[in-house]
Amino acid sequence: MSEGTQKKFMFVNRTAPYGTVYALESLEVVLISAAFDQDVSLAFLEDGVWQLKKGQQTKGIETKNFSPTYRALEGYDVEKLYVERESLAARGLSEDDLIVDVTVLSSAELGKLMEEQDVVLSF
Amino acid sequence: MLHIVNKSPRERPSLDACLRIAEPGSLLLIEDGVYAAARGSESAARVQAALDRFKVYVLLPDAEARAIADRLIDGVTAVGYDGFVDLVAGHRNCQSWL
Numbered sequence: 001m002s003e004g005t006q007k008k009f010m011f012v013n014r015t016a017p018y019g020t021v022y023a024l025e026s027l028e029v030v031l032i033s034a035a036f037d038q039d040v041s042l043a044f045l046e047d048g049v050w051q052l053k054k055g056q057q058t059k060g061i062e063t064k065n066f067s068p069t070y071r072a073l074e075g076y077d078v079e080k081l082y083v084e085r086e087s088l089a090a091r092g093l094s095e096d097d098l099i100v101d102v103t104v105l106s107s108a109e110l111g112k113l114m115e116e117q118d119v120v121l122s123f
Numbered sequence: 124m125l126h127i128v129n130k131s132p133r134e135r136p137s138l139d140a141c142l143r144i145a146e147p148g149s150l151l152l153i154e155d156g157v158y159a160a161a162r163g164s165e166s167a168a169r170v171q172a173a174l175d176r177f178k179v180y181v182l183l184p185d186a187e188a189r190a191i192a193d194r195l196i197d198g199v200t201a202v203g204y205d206g207f208v209d210l211v212a213g214h215r216n217c218q219s220w221l
Contacts, residue, residue, distance in 0.1 A: 016155045
């Protein structure tokens, strides 16, 4: 990538954390893109909001609990985390249930933000 | 019959198909299927409504991993892997709604 080129990347997370590998793979790509000094934002909608649920205990399913990684994103200058309000509500969740600080947006606001991106990757 | 649902109720219509078609019996929610029993969710109302027709079980390790073990709706029974085996062994047949 040529020096000084910075694009707006949005990673759209729409899947629950452990039933498929998408959530973990998304997180890997987010960390890679952050290393390339890009303008990264993450959106969590539909079942993707479950990725941020507090209190995940994965010992019983013998799988790595990767949810603490969301808290480490700040250290990689990934600070734009957006959650769709409607997705939270449909699942009985509120902002207090999430392990990181996020910006809660309406569907329309989120749609507008997606429109502003150079690259949108959906997981 | 033991009916097993492993998909999120909002990702796929597996649970709804099961509840619509299956004869009364037992229903075991595993993997992403456990989200259906999360209190306050839209799907929880549908599971609640099915409790008079189905004995509903939730695989606890899957609920713990997804941080909903402490918010399962009343009336469902949490089971471990040993309980899963007992359920399969204790029913004449089972059906996985993939």
